[in-house]
Amino acid sequence: MLDGMTSAPVSSRFVGRGDALSALAAALRRSDQGVPQKVLISGEAGVGKTRLVEEFAETARIQGAWVAVGECIEIEAGGLPLQAFTTLLRSLLSRSTEEVAPFLEGFEEELSGILPEWGRSSLITDPGEGQGRLFALMGQLLERLAAERTVIVVLEDLHWADASTRSMLTYLFRTLRQGRLLLVATYRSDDLHRRHPLRPFLAESDRLRSVVRIDVPRFTRDEVREQVREIISADPEPSEIDRIFARSDGNAFFVEELVRAFDVNSRADLSDSLRGLLLARILSLPENVQKVVGTVAEGGAHVEYDLLRRVSPLPEYDLIEALRVAVDAQILWPTRDGDGYRFRHSLVREAADQELLPGERARLNRLYAEAVSADPSLVPAEERTARLATYWYVARDAKNALVVTLEAAVEARRRYAYAEQSQLLERAMELREIVPPDALPTRDHPGHPDYPDQLDLMADAAVSTRLSGDRQRALSIAKQGTSTAEARADTQRAAWFWIQRSELVQELGMGTGRQELDQAHELVRRSPPSVFHAEVLVAVAAWGARHEPGPESLADAQHAVEFARQAKAEHTELHARVIRAWLTASAGGFDESIEDLYRVRRTAQELDSVSALGRVSITLPSTLEAAGRSAEAVAAGEEGIRTCRARGLTNTEAWVRCNLSQSLASLGQWEPSRRAAEEAARIANSRKARALVALRLTQIALMRGEVKESKRQLALARGLFGTDDPQPQFLITPAEVAIRIAALEGRLADARAEFARIVSVGFPAGTEQYALPLLCAMADVEAKARGASGPDADPERESVLATIRRQSALVRPLAPVWHAYHLLLKAQVRRAEGTANAEDWAEVAGAFAGRDRPYEQALARTQWAAALLTARADRAAAAEQLTEAYRAARLLGARLLMDELLALASRSRISLDAGTADAEPDDAAAQNSAASTATPDADATASFGLTAREIEVLRLLAEGNSNRRIGEELFISPKTASVHVSHILDKLGLSSRGEAAALAHRLGLAAAEEAG
Structure with missing residues (x-):
């Protein structure tokens, strides 16, 4: 059939793939609405992923879209970190300068880490934040480009992506918020073995609603x-x-x-095998052509013609003829820029490369390395060191491989490609072991440092490995470095490695890191002031601020400031001042602390000290919130977010948004608070940042009465915080939430046990903002338990209240807002004792007035009204307080407080809409009778959709009746009663009868509940 036929290279017309094209078109339409879309296209090698994308992209181009393509290549084949984004930017720049230049303005120096021809950045960036900054700027550039036109970004062969490319793509997938932007990435599904590094990225992408997955099947x-x-x-x-x-x-x-x-x-x-099929065509070529194909295969993903001419033993005329035959046979293709050759498909290259003997591979790589070393212009400048490092390494030339590998590691660091830097440094450590120091070439540049020794390499590798995310490996390297430095009696570097170990132990949840810090501190204790000594003191003070705020930690922070000043280390001094201000506020010096934090922020902006800006962006809003200045904290938080976004401080931004969420909640702006927390969840990438996000969402859900969601988020937060690094702020608030949840579910014993556990841990100085709300919560639980069970003595309650009194005496009200909380706590305790009066609650309401705490004021008004009604005092005043409290609760969306207000109003026959009260019953007995028999006000249950029969069932359920007893009371079968109970739980969104009983008590449905 095929004899005499002339075959085209590929099918001239696109075949099939209708469903895949439709999915891509749909994603493009959604992106045209200004919401960035992401598409992952998977399929086995050779199935047609690239052809699918090309067909779609060509149609989009005709419709006016900009299309930019980046390609991932195998690192061992001569690639370099982030090359996919390098080619992507060049693809954008291939458009006319007039079109693209306005969008690139201001990005050139910052993005030079990706595109070297833009120059080298002179900006001082903390290594820990540099990669995030680069990623953020790439995101901003894409959003800017896509603001007015559709932009399609294609990344091919993601299965070969280096770690930095995967990290950047993860960042873009999670954070791109606006613009007519479509990101498309392809990968080989059959290459993904169980431990393939792309798998975590794919798992993360599956959790994003904006990601579309397209699997390209085989043809029918x-x-x-x-x-x-x-x-x-x-x-x-x-x-x-x-x-x-x-x-x-x-x-x-x-x-x-x-x-x-x-x-x-x-x-x-x-041959039945693919390799045999591919080799059959290669082996059918003339011998000279086969040799050229093998040479190209070993040169990398692509080989420049001039380089190939230097390496090939063939005369140029014969080389050209051999290349022509290989191209005609569709084995090789010219590169896109026309200056070299690449294999038509990577599978063909793999087959050709596998045919080479080990000796042949080493010889060819040596020839490539010698040619590039002799004439560096043979390859692009940004690829030179990475390719040379590979060539010399495969050529088994340890000395030259070490020299170039070190240069490649430096280049990787400049690109913030920490994973690739780490790999190169570990290779350098391996090579350093076998290369004698005197065998290394001398440096020609005056003042150039000597080649790093093993300890230098370990230090760099520990940092880069940690920054790449592989903290367990970084800890192993740091331990090795500690042992080596101590064996050499190098105390300075030994102390440095101990600091790294402390931070890594904390990040891994393997301990507090205090022992490691003590080791570092001891090593430098007697040394004179220096930058390094100041950094050790900063680390010690920062640990103290998180774990043991107090005079000793404040003294450490002051010493760090003094040592940094003596060493003229401006950036270290800024860090130390932030920590000193944090600890000063913990001691009650809010005004002094806040003023210094504002000064630090101004200085950090002038110096463009990125890491200091990140720290102060977190600490300033947090300190303002602790001082009760929530509105100012919101402004500082919003400024911090702008700072973080401009500098790519992604994880820092998540912390700032969490602080913003807390301040917005204090101000009663619960919906904006939720949005801030959810936005933080999109970008948080460290364990503790994600834990803090979950804790904020826990608090918001509970305030809104969403008990199930609150429990879910609390479990997530506690799991992420772990138990090996107990920081007070990460222990006290989760305990408060757990106490409230247990009480809402009717688990009083669990609430008391949780309280006893957290009290045993203690409330260190500076934790008032966490401790006082927790003590108030427990007092409120005991007060409600007393109301449900009656005034009978409860020895356990008395013990809990005694503990609360002792703890409240230890927790100092260092700011006016915390004085208001102290009054709230006092009133709650007296309520739990049965001795609270209206004057107590009037004082609490007055203390919170003007403090930007609408929820607490509404809570005080509620209890004020209850006290007035219990005392049978001024019903008109009680009605007024109830109405104001209900109005505030509705604005907040405080469902639990609304339930309580509705129940109280119903029992007291007060209309919340009008703020009026019916005539008071003639005597207390009549009032109690009305409270126990009257149907609750319709508003109390209407929002839940309960029928009259279900309300009756709920009332009996709250009294502890079984399904059989409920049936006997209502003259229905136990099975029917069970069905009613199930319907009630579904409508109320509850998971247990205990939760339903607790809610019934709050609604005033239980007969045992007292009026007023």
């Missing part, structure tokens, strides 16, 4: 027939299609190769 028999017909420009015979379909199994690339193989070999029998 009909599609194979259509493909073959387009290739040979004739109708194929059914028997031949059967053979090709059976052999190719519908893989588009295999179909093309089989058509050519049948043509070349005149239908001779071919």
Whole structure:
């Protein structure tokens, strides 16, 4: 059939893929609405992913979209970190300068880490934040480009992506917020073994609603027939299609190769394996052509013609002829820029490379390395060191490999490609062991440092490995470095490694890191002031601020400031001042602390000290909130977010947004608070940042009465915080939430146990903002328990209240807002004792007035009204307080407080809408009778959709009746009662009868509940 036919390289017409094209078109339409979309296209090698994307992109170009393409290549084949984004930017720059230049203005120096021809950045950036900054700027550039036009970004062969490319793509997938932008990435699904590094990225992407997954299947028999017909420009015979379909199994690339193989070999029998099929065509070529193909295969993903000419033993004329034959045979293709050659498909390159013997590989790599070393212009400047490092390493030349590997590591660091830097440094450590120091070439540049020794390499590798995210490996390297430094009696570097170990132990949840810090501190204790000594003191003071705020930690912070000033280390001094201000506020010096933090922020902006800006962006809003200046904290938080976004401080921004969420909640802006926390969840990438996000969402859900969601988020927060690094701020608030949840579910014993556990841990100085709300919560639980069970003595309650009194005496009200909380706590305790009066609650309400705490004021008004009603005092005043409290609760969305107010108003026959009270009953007995028998006000249950019968069932359920007893009371069967209970739980969104009983008590449905 194929004899005498002339085959096209590929099918001239696009075949099939209708569903995939429709999915891409739909994503493009959604992106045109200003919401960035992300598409992941998977499929086995050769199935047609690239052709699909090309077809879609060409249609989009015709419609006016900008399309930029980046390609990932194998690092071992001469690639370099972030090369996919390098080619992507060059693809954008290939458009006319007039179109693109306005969008690149201001980004050139910052993005030079990706595109070297833009120069080298002179900005001082903390290594820990540099990568995030680079990622953020890339995101801002894409959003700017897509503000007024559709931009399609394509990343090919993601299975070969280096760690930095995967990290950047993860960042873009999670954080791109606006613009007519479509991100498309392709990868080989059959290359993803169980531990493939792309798998975590794919798992993370599956959790994002904006990501579309498209799997490209193999062709059906009909599609194979259509493909073959387009290739040979004739109708194929059914028997031949059967053979090709059976052999190719519908893989588009295999179909093309089989058509050519049948043509070349005149239908001779071919190997059943793919490798055999591909090699059959290579081996059918002349010997000189085979050698050229093998040489290109070892040169990398692509090889420049001038470089190939230097390496090949063939005369130039013969080389050109051999290349022509390889191109005509569709083994090689010219590169896009036309200056070299690449394999038409990576599978062909793999087959050709595997045919080379180990000796051949080493010889060819040496030839490549010698050629590039002699004439560096043979390869692009940004690829030179990475390719040379690979060439010399595979050539087994340890000395030259070490020199170039170190240079490649420096280049990787400049690109913030920490994972690749780490790999290169570990290779350098391996090579350093076998290269004698005197064998290394001398440095020609005056003042250039000597080659790093093993300890230098370990230090750099520990940092880069940690920054890449592999903290467990970084800890192993740091331990090795500690042992080596101590063996050499190098106390300075030994102390440095101990600091790294402390931070890594904390980040891994393996301990507090205090012992490691003590080791570092001891090593430098007697040394004179220096930058290094100041950094050790900063680390010690920062640990104290998080774990043991108090005079000793404040003294450490002051020493750090003094040592940094003496050493003229401005950036270290700024860090130390932030910590000193934090600890000063913990001691009650809010005004002094806040003033200094504002000064630090101004200085950090002037110096563009990125890491100091990040720290003060977190600490300033937090300190303002602790001082009760929530509105000012919101402004500082919003400024901090702008700072973080401009500098790419992604994880820091998540912390700032969490602080912003807390301040917004204090101000009663609960919905904006939720949005701030959810936005933080999108970008948080450290364990503790994600834990803090979950804790904020826990608090918001509980305030809104969403008990199930609150429990879920609390479990997530506690799991992320872990138990090996107990910081007070991460222990006290989760305990407060757990106490409230247990009480709402009727688990009083669990609430008391949680309280006893957190009290045993203690409330260190500076934790008032966490401790006072917790003590108030426990007092409120005991007060409600007393109201539910009656005034009978409860020894356990008395013990809990005694503990609360002792703890409240230890917790100092260092700011006016905390004085108000102290009054709230006092009133709650007296309420739990049964001795609270209206004057107590009037004082609490007055204390919170003007303090930007609408929820606490509404809570005080509620209890004020209850006290007035219990005392049978001024019902009009009680009605006024209830109405004001209810109005505030509705604005807040405080469902639990609304329930309580509705129940109280219903029992007291007060209309919350009008703020009026009916005539008071003649005597207390009549009032109690009305409270126990009257149907609750409709507003109390209407929002839940309960029927009259379900309200009756809920009332009996709250009294502890079984389904059988409920049936006897209502003259229905136990099964019918069970159905009613199930409906009630569903409507109320509850998971247990205990939760339903607790809610019934709050609504005033239980007969045992007292009026007023």
